């Protein structure tokens with residue numbers, strides 16, 4: 352029996368981190384005076400929690416209404432996964448209770464090695480029970496995926512779109528997408544509209560998975 356495209360699509364679980372069309376938030380942004388002087392990017396109507404690590408974190412709805420946007424991550428869920436080590440597929444804690452370590456799928460697209468046993472990861476961890484579905488789900492994971500058990504992790508940088516102010520404080524997009532800014536030492540964080548958190552993961556040991 353031949354299945355239709357829509358039949359197949361309806362059987363694919365939508366990972367926790369994926370954005371939905373109904374979650375788009377287009378609240379206006381502008382530059383305001385920072386408490387420590389200078390300007391920083393802000394929502395016109397700021398909320399507590401808009402800024403993380405000195406950068407404005409893009410808002411996103413949490414309704415999961417509309418259509419899955421397979422190429423886009425929901426910013427706030429992506430950050431939640433990183434900061435709380437939640438599985439990017441099911442949203443539950445990813446840590447392996449037996450070892451205390453965190454399984455992490457690593458591909459060239461979402462990982463850059465830094466040093467001997469660690470590197471920078473822009474995709475969140477995946478719990479052991481979701482690894483098979485994660486590998487089958489995402490076409491890019493078929494390109495030499497490696498799975499590691501990670502002993503240590505911490506926020507390291509953000510990926511952001513960059514804005515610049517005019518004399519009235521209006522915010523203008525500079526045309527720079529996906530700029531990686533380190534959380535410590537970057538003077539550009541006040542001009543960043545951050546949409547992804549990048550983690551430094553270390554104490555990585557390879558895990559063998561038989562599919």
Ligand SMILES: [Zn+2]
Pocket residue numbers: 438439440441442443477478479480481
């Ligand atoms: Zn999971």
